[in-house]
Amino acid sequence: MPASETRGKAPKLSRQQYLDLYYYMRLNREVEETMTRLFRQNKIVGGLYASLGQEAISVGTAYALEKRDWMAPMIRNIGALLVKGVPPRDIFTQHMAKYTSPTKGKDGTSHFGDLENLHIVSPISMLGDLIPVMTGVAMAGRYLGQKIVSMTWIGDGGSSTGVFHEGLNLAASQKAAFVLILENNQWAYSTPVRRQVPLENLADRAKAYGISSYIVDGNDVVAVYTAAKEAVERARAGEGPILIEAKTFRRRGHAQHDPAEYVPKDQRAHWEARDPIALYEKFLAEEKLLDGKGKKEMEDNIHALLEKEREFAENSPMPPPETADKGVYCTGPECHNIQPKWERPIDELLPPKSCVDPAWIVEGFGRGGVSSGSSAPIHFGDVPTAVDKKETPPAKSGTKPAPAKKNAPKKSARKDGR
Ligand SMILES: Cc1ncc(C[n+]2csc(CCOP(=O)(O)OP(=O)(O)O)c2C)c(N)n1
Numbered sequence: 148m149p150a151s152e153t154r155g156k157a158p159k160l161s162r163q164q165y166l167d168l169y170y171y172m173r174l175n176r177e178v179e180e181t182m183t184r185l186f187r188q189n190k191i192v193g194g195l196y197a198s199l200g201q202e203a204i205s206v207g208t209a210y211a212l213e214k215r216d217w218m219a220p221m222i223r224n225i226g227a228l229l230v231k232g233v234p235p236r237d238i239f240t241q242h243m244a245k246y247t248s249p250t251k252g253k254d255g256t257s258h259f260g261d262l263e264n265l266h267i268v269s270p271i272s273m274l275g276d277l278i279p280v281m282t283g284v285a286m287a288g289r290y291l292g293q294k295i296v297s298m299t300w301i302g303d304g305g306s307s308t309g310v311f312h313e314g315l316n317l318a319a320s321q322k323a324a325f326v327l328i329l330e331n332n333q334w335a336y337s338t339p340v341r342r343q344v345p346l347e348n349l350a351d352r353a354k355a356y357g358i359s360s361y362i363v364d365g366n367d368v369v370a371v372y373t374a375a376k377e378a379v380e381r382a383r384a385g386e387g388p389i390l391i392e393a394k395t396f397r398r399r400g401h402a403q404h405d406p407a408e409y410v411p412k413d414q415r416a417h418w419e420a421r422d423p424i425a426l427y428e429k430f431l432a433e434e435k436l437l438d439g440k441g442k443k444e445m446e447d448n449i450h451a452l453l454e455k456e457r458e459f460a461e462n463s464p465m466p467p468p469e470t471a472d473k474g475v476y477c478t479g480p481e482c483h484n485i486q487p488k489w490e491r492p493i494d495e496l497l498p499p500k501s502c503v504d505p506a507w508i509v510e511g512f513g514r515g516g517v518s519s520g521s522s523a524p525i526h527f528g529d530v531p532t533a534v535d536k537k538e539t540p541p542a543k544s545g546t547k548p549a550p551a552k553k554n555a556p557k558k559s560a561r562k563d564g565r
């Protein structure tokens with residue numbers, strides 16, 4: 148049995164939901180194709196990162212969120228921005244550093260958010276840093292009495308940063324309603340995943356924090372959505388954070404400048420034959436959810452929308468020079484005026500109510516018990532172990548008793564006598 152749970156129930160999506168997933172994957176791909184053309188025309192100011200072949204992850208996971216929920220996308224999550232309601236023109240103007248962009252031309256990539264309406268926290272370039280930030284968002288939501296879930300994404304490479312572990316530990320110990328999507332696209336820049344982490348499944352990282360995890364086929368949008376929906380609802384119900392490893396492949400280089408010639412040809416061929424949009428089109432046709440006419444209509448709508456949005460972006464002005472030093476640092480209410488949205492009485496948090504029922508004791512803490520999955524041999528100097536007591540410790544529900552006797556190191560094992 149792998150460390151992660153397999154997803155249980157069969158998906159129950161309406162026809163419209165199936166079509167929405169298709170629409171957003173197509174929109175995601177077409178937005179990026181439009182930006183590739185703009186990049187080649189030298190109209191994109193910063194780097195351009197592609198999520199070609201990973202659209203099912205951005206779309207399927209973000210589609211599991213409700214309007215009230217919060218997310219923080221990474222560079223390959225344009226699909227998640229679109230699902231949450233960001234218009235394509237914001238993505239174009241932002242990458243072209245136009246004055247009409249969400250950051251008024253201050254940034255050339257996807258470093259923008261919308262705290263007021265869409266509940267999007269701006270990406271941060273430092274890999275992993277969004278994990279504690281979004282944990283904090285989930286904790287704040289609970290404090291205010293909102294029933295929100297927060298979500299962010301991380302790559303296989305980013306899952307080896309220190310802050311990934313610090314953040315996930317914080318989320319686990321706080322039981323934050325937080326869902327982390329680990330996009331294992333096999334490469335971090337030019338480093339293959341197997342050369343940077345000695346794990347078969349990166350979902351196993353969840354074991355270290357005693358949290359649940361899932362592994363999904365990241366090229367199957369229905370599988371991604373189903374796992375994400377289940378995780379979001381479990382987190383909302385108070386089960387704590389959940390990690391989802393979505394296995395996929397980065398079909399382009401790290402960014403436009405990288406031809407990715409280091410990728411083995413057979414690996415590329417394997418994944419190109421598993422294009423998430425082509426796979427989903429086959430599914431939709433087999434299930435009679437979309438015919439040729441419906442597909443053509445959707446394509447025409449997407450092309451018409453993107454034509455309009457691209458024209459808007461191209462015709463927008465660059466920022467006036469005198470605005471260069473404005474809006475760089477938050478200066479308070481004239482920058483943004485965000486007030487906490489209390490959804491429970493503030494009284495609950497004030498003494499004496501807030502401190503009537505402290506819970507200081509965590510069951511099993513400090514006794515060396517295992518937290519999830521397989522067991523480590525217990526060898527605590529100051530606590531009598533099963534070996535000392537010559538008995539097997541009682542199993543916690545869902546965990547096996549520690550095989551202490553067999554695996555415990557022998558006291559006289561060291562030849563140097565230490
Ligand atoms: C803490 C930190 N270290 C290094 C970088 C530089 N950097 C940006 S993206 C990247 C590779 C990330 O690989 P992965 O996490 O697998 O995501 P992918 O690009 O595959 O989506 C690196 C090393 C960074 N932004 N932050």
Ligand SMILES: [Mg+2]
Nearest residue numbers: 302303334335
């Ligand atoms: Mg990667």
